[in-house]
Amino acid sequence: MIRPPLTPLVASLPSFVPFVGPEAQERGRGAPFRARIGANESSFGPSPKVIAAMAGAAKDMWMYCDPDNHDLKAALAAHLGVGIGNVVIGEGIDGLLNLAVRMYAPAGAAVVTSLGAYPTFNFHVAGFGANLITVPYDRDRENLEGLADAVKRNAAPLVYLSNPDNPMGTWWEAGEIRRFVESVPETTMVLLDEAYGETGPASAQPALDVSRPNLITLRTFSKAYGLAGIRCGYAIGEAQAIRDFEKIRNHYGVNRMALVAGEAAIADQAWLKEVIGKVAAGRERIAAIARDNGLRPITSATNFVTIDCGADGAFALKVLKEMLARDVFIRKPMVPVLDRCIRVSVGLPHELDIFAEELPKALAAARAG
C-alpha cells in the first residue's frame, strides 16, 4: 500500500511509550488496584481550596486560556522572588523537556543524562535525533563528576540532572549542585529537574539563579501540590533563555483549568506544608515496613521510597509482579544495579497498610518461585 512517508527521523523511532499507566494494567487484569502507589502521585490530593477553584472554573472552560499565562506566571514569580520574564509554563515538565531538547540539541548532538534517569527525557532526545550519552549512578546517586566529564568529553550542548532524583529518591546538597553547574561549559545548557524539590531538605535546593544563561530549573504542580492530572510544570531561568521558549512553544497548550489550579495551589502554602509533613511520615512508614521485611530502604527526599530487595534485578522483578498480582500498583527501576529495587510512592495510610500486609507474601512467593 502506498502511503505518505514519515520523515526519516520519525520513521526510525520505535512506537515507544515511556510508561504503561496503571489504568492500562487494570484493563489488562480486569480488576482495579487496591493501592495506587506506583506513579509518585500525591494521594493526599490537591488543597481543598484548589479543588473548589477548579470546580468553580468549570463553567469558564468555553474560553481559551490566556496564551501568555500571565496570572500564573505573575503568581509564581512573586512566590519565587524572580521576575515574570524568568518563568515559562508548560504542559508538565514533560512538555518543557520536549521544548528544551528541541531548542538546544541539534540532531546528532550528544545529550547527557544518568543511566536509568527519567525516561521521558530520553524519549524526547531520541525524538529529535540527538544522541543520548548515559552516565551510571554512583552508589545510588547521580554521578555529578561523571556527568560533567561526559559533557566535556562529548561537547554536549545539553545535560539533564534531577535533584532529588527519580527513581532512587537520593539527592545532592545545594553546594554540590552549584559546583556541578559551574563545572560544565557555559555553552552547555543544564536542565535541573526539581520535580521533587518541595519534599526534600531545603538544603538540597540551590537558590534560584536567573542571571546564569545556561541553567533552566524545572518544577511542577504534579508532585507535592497534588496535581499530576492537570499537567502544569514551569521553568525558571535567565530572561533570554525563557523568552526563547516563545519561538516554539504551543501558546495555547496549557489549559485554562491548569492555570486556575496552579494559581490556587501557590496561594495555599499551608496545604503544601501539611502534605510535606504527611509525605515525610509516609516515607518513614514505608522504610519501617521494608526493614520489618529485612529489606533496605534508600533514604529518600521525594514522595516515594526505593527499596533494595537485597538481590538482583530478576528477583526484584518477581517481587514487583507478586505485588501487582496482589492488587498493589508499584513500579521499579529497570536499569542494572538500580533494578535490584522496587519503588513505592507514599500513599494514604490505608494503602500503606495494604502494602505492609502484602509485601511479606510477595517476598515469600518471589523467593519460592
Next chain:
Amino acid sequence: MIRPPLTPLVASLPSFVPFVGPEAQERGRGAPFRARIGANESSFGPSPKVIAAMAGAAKDMWMYCDPDNHDLKAALAAHLGVGIGNVVIGEGIDGLLNLAVRMYAPAGAAVVTSLGAYPTFNFHVAGFGANLITVPYDRDRENLEGLADAVKRNAAPLVYLSNPDNPMGTWWEAGEIRRFVESVPETTMVLLDEAYGETGPASAQPALDVSRPNLITLRTFSKAYGLAGIRCGYAIGEAQAIRDFEKIRNHYGVNRMALVAGEAAIADQAWLKEVIGKVAAGRERIAAIARDNGLRPITSATNFVTIDCGADGAFALKVLKEMLARDVFIRKPMVPVLDRCIRVSVGLPHELDIFAEELPKALAAARAG
C-alpha cells in the same frame, strides 16, 4: 555574554505568537471587554452535564491521566463509528498539528496551505524548518484546485485544508472535498481540519474514511462543544497513520480534566444540537446587523460570521480598532483581499446587542478618521 546556542533552526525563528489573546489586550487597555466575540469560542459554554463532570472530577486531579486516553478514545470511536485504533487525542488541534508537521514534513520540504488560513499551522511548519507554500483564496473560499496543483508542483508531503474554513467561514460540499483528497498523490498527507464541522451543513462533512492512509481528519471540543479552554482535539485516520503518533506524542500531555470533559461532552448530544441551533440563529443575527449597516456578511458554516466592510484592509482595520476601543473584542483576517473583512463570533444575545449598538458608531468613526 557566553550562552548555550540554540539549534540553527530554532535560532532562525522569530519569537512569534500566532495570536494576541483578549486577556493581553485587556491588560493593555486596563479594562475588560464588554463582549468577547473575537476568538470563535462558544459563549454558550459546555453542557451543564460537562460542567458537573468537571467539578466532580476536580478532586481526582492528583492522578496522572491514562496515557492511552482509552476511555475517551473508546467513546469517540463508538460515536464516530470507527475503531479505537483510528483515533488519537491531542492538546487541541494545535498539538496534533505540531505532531503531524513533525511526522510528515522534513526540514526544507514544501508544505501547502491557503494564504491567510490558520496561523498556528504555519507556526509549526516554520518551527520544524519546512517551507510553506501558500495558495490564495478564490472568491473567499479555499482554492481546492490551486491547493492540489501546488502539492503536485512542489512534491509536497503535507497539505492543510480546513472545511468549513477559518477565517472566512466558507465551505465546500463533501463531494468536492473527496475529489480534492483523491486528486493529491497518495504520498501526500492531507490534514483536513474540521474544527467547525459541527456547525456546518451535514452535506459539507465527508464520511470518515479510515482506509485511506493519506488523510487525517482533525476535530475538536473547542468549538461547538464549548470547551476551548480544556485543550482537547482528536485526529481520525487509518490505523497505521494514527499509531505513528505514538512515536512522538507527549503521552501524558492531554490532561485528566480534558479527558473527563470530552467524555461527558460526547455523551450529551442534545446539548450539542441545542448549541448548533443557537449558533445558526446567532449567525443570522450578525448577518442582519451587518446588512443593516450596509455591509455584506459572508455566508458562514462556522460559529462566526466574517463581514466584508466594503473597502480595503486599512478601512477594515480602522473598523476593528474602533470596535476594540468600544470594548468589543473581535478579530479580522490580515491577508490581502480577505483583510477587507472583520470577523465576529456568535456570542450571547446581549453581546450581539452590544455589537449592534457599537458597529454603526465604529463605522462612522472609521469613515471619519
